[in-house]
Amino acid sequence: xxxxxxxxxxxxxxxxxxxxxxxxxxxxxxxxxxxxxxxxxxxxxxxxxxxxxxxxxxxxxxxxxxxxxxxxxxxxxxxxxxxxxxxxxxxxxxxxxxxxxxxxxxxxxxxxxxxxxxxxxxxxxxxxxxxxxxxxxxxxxxxxxxxxxxxxxxxxxxxxxxxxxxxxxxxxxxxxxxxxxxxxxxxxxxxxxxxxxxxxxxxxxxxxxxxxxxxxxxxxxxxxxxxxxxxxxxxxxxxxxxxxxxxxxxxxxxxxxxxxxxxxxxxxxxxxxxxxxxxxxxxxxxxxxxxxxxxxxxxxxxxxxxxxxxxxxxxxxxxxxxxxxxxxxxxxxxxxxxxxxxxxxxxxxxxxxxxxxxxxxxxxxxxxxxxxxxxxxxxxxxxxxxxxxxxxxxxxxxxxxxxxxxxxxxxxxxxxxxxxxxxxxxxxxxxxxxxxxxxxxxxxxxxxxxxxxxxxxxxxxxxxxxxxxxxxxxxxxxxxxxxxxxxxxxxxxxxxxxxxxxxxxxxxx
Numbered sequence: 001x002x003x004x005x006x007x008x009x010x011x012x013x014x015x016x017x018x019x020x021x022x023x024x025x026x027x028x029x030x031x032x033x034x035x036x037x038x039x040x041x042x043x044x045x046x047x048x049x050x051x052x053x054x055x056x057x058x059x060x061x062x063x064x065x066x067x068x069x070x071x072x073x074x075x076x077x078x079x080x081x082x083x084x085x086x087x088x089x090x091x092x093x094x095x096x097x098x099x100x101x102x103x104x105x106x107x108x109x110x111x112x113x114x115x116x117x118x119x120x121x122x123x124x125x126x127x128x129x130x131x132x133x134x135x136x137x138x139x140x141x142x143x144x145x146x147x148x149x150x151x152x153x154x155x156x157x158x159x160x161x162x163x164x165x166x167x168x169x170x171x172x173x174x175x176x177x178x179x180x181x182x183x184x185x186x187x188x189x190x191x192x193x194x195x196x197x198x199x200x201x202x203x204x205x206x207x208x209x210x211x212x213x214x215x216x217x218x219x220x221x222x223x224x225x226x227x228x229x230x231x232x233x234x235x236x237x238x239x240x241x242x243x244x245x246x247x248x249x250x251x252x253x254x255x256x257x258x259x260x261x262x263x264x265x266x267x268x269x270x271x272x273x274x275x276x277x278x279x280x281x282x283x284x285x286x287x288x289x290x291x292x293x294x295x296x297x298x299x300x301x302x303x304x305x306x307x308x309x310x311x312x313x314x315x316x317x318x319x320x321x322x323x324x325x326x327x328x329x330x331x332x333x334x335x336x337x338x339x340x341x342x343x344x345x346x347x348x349x350x351x352x353x354x355x356x357x358x359x360x361x362x363x364x365x366x367x368x369x370x371x372x373x374x375x376x377x378x379x380x381x382x383x384x385x386x387x388x389x390x391x392x393x394x395x396x397x398x399x400x401x402x403x404x405x406x407x408x409x410x411x412x413x414x415x416x417x418x419x420x421x422x423x424x425x426x427x428x429x430x431x432x433x434x435x436x437x438x439x440x441x442x443x444x445x446x447x448x449x450x451x452x453x454x455x456x457x458x459x460x461x462x463x464x465x466x467x468x469x470x471x472x473x474x475x476x477x478x479x480x481x482x483x484x485x486x487x488x489x490x491x492x493x494x495x496x497x498x499x500x501x502x503x504x505x506x507x508x509x
Contacts, residue, residue, distance in 0.1 A: 007108045010054055010119045014112055017064075020071035020152040022048040022352065026061040028078050030088035033139040036120075037095050037131055038147040038154050043122035044103040044129040047148035047157070047165060048351040049368050052124075057088055058117035071152055079115025092120060098135020101127050128169045150413060151356070160348070160416045174327040175233035175371045178221065182230040182245050184214060187238040191272055192217065195237070199380040218373075233373040236273045236326065243270050247329035251276050251321065253283060255336040258436075264335075273374070277318050277383050280334070284313045288336060292431045294462070294500065303500060307428045308341065311397035312406070315390040316343045316420055318383050322374060323349065323418075339429060341422045348418055355418065358408040362392040401425055430495045434461075434504060444491070449474060453482040454505075457492055462502035 018024055025039050036055065043053025058080040061071040080088060089107045096102050104123040109116060128146060136144035145156045148165060157165055189210045196206045196213075205216060214220045219234035221227045235245045242249035250270035257263040267283065269276040289310060295302040320332040325347035335342040349358065350368040357364070369375045378384045385393070398406060402425045409419040446454055452472045457463065460471060465483070469476045483503065486492045493506050 003106060003108060006052070006106065006121050007110055007119075010056070010108065010121070011110055011112065013054065014056070014059065014073050014075075014077070017072045017075075019069050020061060022149045022151055023050040023053050024056075025054070025152075025154075026056045026059045026071070026073055028058070028060040030057050030080075030084075030091050033095060034136075034141040035154070036092060037098060037135060037139050038141060039149070040092075040095070040103050040105065040120065040122055041099050041129050041131045042147040042149040042154045044099070044125040045146060045148050045165060046124035047150065047161065047168070049366070050124070050352060053122040053149070055120040055122065056117060057092075057120065058115070076113035077115050077117055079113070079117055082116050085109050085116060085118055088118065095135070095139070098132050098138060100130055100132055101125065103129065126169075128165070151354070158414055160414065164348075164350075173370075173372075174325070175231070175236070175373050177232055178226060178229040179232055179235055179245055182235055182239075183228060184211060184220065184230065186230065186245065187214065187219065187234060188240050188272075189213075191238045191275075192219075195274070195377070195381070231373075232326065233371065236374065237377060238272055240272075241270055242273060246326050248331045249273065249326060251280055251317070251332050251334065253280065253334045253336060255288075256338060258338070273321050274378065274381055274383060277321050277378070280317045281310075281314050284310060284317075288313070288341075290428075290432075292428060294496070305425060305428045305431065306401055307424050307432075308403065308422060309397040309401040312394040312401075312403075312422055313341070315394040315397075316406075316422065318378070319343075319390055320345050322378055322384065323347075323370060325370060339424045342419060343422070344417060344419045346417050348416060355408050355410065358391060358418075358420075362395055363389075364391065398422065402427060427496055434495075446486075449478055449482045450485055453479060454486060454491060457503050458505055461504045462495075464502050468503070 013024060020026060023043070027036060027039075030036070036057075039053075039055055043055070046053070056073070059077045060074045062074050063070045064072050092107075096105075103125060106121040106123075107118055108121060109118045111117075130146045131141065131144045133144040136142070143156065146162070146165065147154055148157050148161060150161070187210075192210070192213055193206055195217075205213070208216060211220075214234070215222070217234075219231055219238070221229045221231075232246060236242045236249055239245060250268055252269070253267045254264050255266075257265065269279045269283075271279070289306065289308065291304050291306040293302050294305055317334060320334070320343055324332055324345055328346050330346040332346075333342075333344045335344070347370070348355070350370055352366055352368070353364055375384070384390060395405065398404070404423045404426075406423070407421045409421070410417065444454065445451070452474065453468060456468055456471050460467075463471070465476050465479050468474075468479050472479060474482075483492065490506060492503050495501050495504055
């Protein structure tokens with residue numbers, strides 16, 4: 001840690017009008033004891049997994065009405081008198097006796113806009129930190145406790161957040177823990193060898209005996225006391241049916257029936273999780289992915305309209321497996337409907353990534369992994385690419401395919417699940433609806449030109465005015481007039497873009 005670097009970074013936050021967030025807080029006065037006390041406690045607990053927390057003293061914040069951004073620093077700053085700096089620092093240090101354990105903080109003075117301010121830089125603690133009840137009473141804080149920072153709010157954790165906080169400080173990793181009953185015999189040696197082949201391991205490693213191979217892959221204990229024990233991630237990767245040992249370690253794809261009823265069918269994938277990921281990808285290619293080939297009249301070229309891009313499916317489905325909390329017995333589910341696909345896992349992303357971030361961002365430079373061993377193995381298997389880039393690739397693929405942006409849920413801080421909804425390409429859906437809802441074959445009597453155009457569209461759907469003019473033997477102006485009248489009668493409609501679309505008959509119920 002370099003204090004000069006911390007000072008320069010803090011200075012840049014003000015210069016760039018950085019809004020308050022989970023690691024930045026502005027306070028006008030060092031006498032705002034209740035807010036300062038709980039903010040330092042929250043930074044020490046580091047729920048959002050940041051390097052440091054920055055508490056600025058001598059700077060007010062305001063909402064930017066023009067941009068809608070909340071809590072940016074007011075410039076020029078309010079500032080402190082130079083003679084107040086030491087007084088303010090000592091005053092804040094006097095509050096530390098109300099925080100257990102005592103936080104590690106650095107006080108850095110600086111100037112901007114010709115005025116003094118200082119920053120309390122709080123280091124993450126390696127112990128669970130709380131404001132004492134005595135401290136809460138002394139500073140008129142409503143309640144003591146283990147405060148955390150969520151977005152720009154300093155709060156006491158809800159039940160879900162408390163659980164995650166306790167896991168964080170316990171240093172517990174389910175995947176790295178040993179299974180209570182499994183032995184080396186429960187791992188499939190052939191899967192282990194196949195993994196080494198797919199990851200281009202050296203030939204001598206591929207030929208190791210099973211126990212030596214398990215040691216090399218760190219699947220079993222290394223100490224004498226646990227050398228016969230199998231780690232949970234080993235079972236997920238190399239057991240024939242991981243769910244026999246870890247409930248919920250499978251994926252189900254539940255598909256809506258197309259017969260107009262509420263029935264749904266389910267497919268279950270329950271082998272080693274890396275094979276599950278491959279099978280789910282293949283299922284999409286074989287059963288879900290569909291497209292229309294659109295060729296315009298008079299044009300030798302064609303274009304493909306897909307319902308969903310495979311890249312987005314692959315990223316979202318693999319993320320379900322990679323980021324699942326396997327300590328939770330609920331399985332991951334993919335629900336396929338006529339107009340959208342829903343991917344659901346029964347846990348949240350680890351901080352600093354939030355549901356809000358998933359909706360608003362495409363790049364995640366800092367990301368924590370619940371299952372780091374699986375992440376490393378999936379990377380070697382090319383099931384994931386550069387870390388933290390999957391959401392960007394999925395969003396880009398959907399945009400390029402013409403789909404709406406995906407939506408991530410829930411929109412609250414309480415529910416313990418992550419859901420992403422991937423919407424169907426609207427143009428594809430219009431073509432599909434036309435296919436699935438045939439036109440009634442009754443005779444329609446129309447004025448001559450309208451009848452010619454109507455019959456031509458009936459037999460040649462998807463044409464535009466120039467092509468209709470050639471087939472009908474009518475001038476384009478006559479075609480245009482007939483189309484206007486047919487549209488007013490709700491007999492035809494235009495589907496697609498101005499360059500690539502065409503006219504179709506409307507379904508008649």
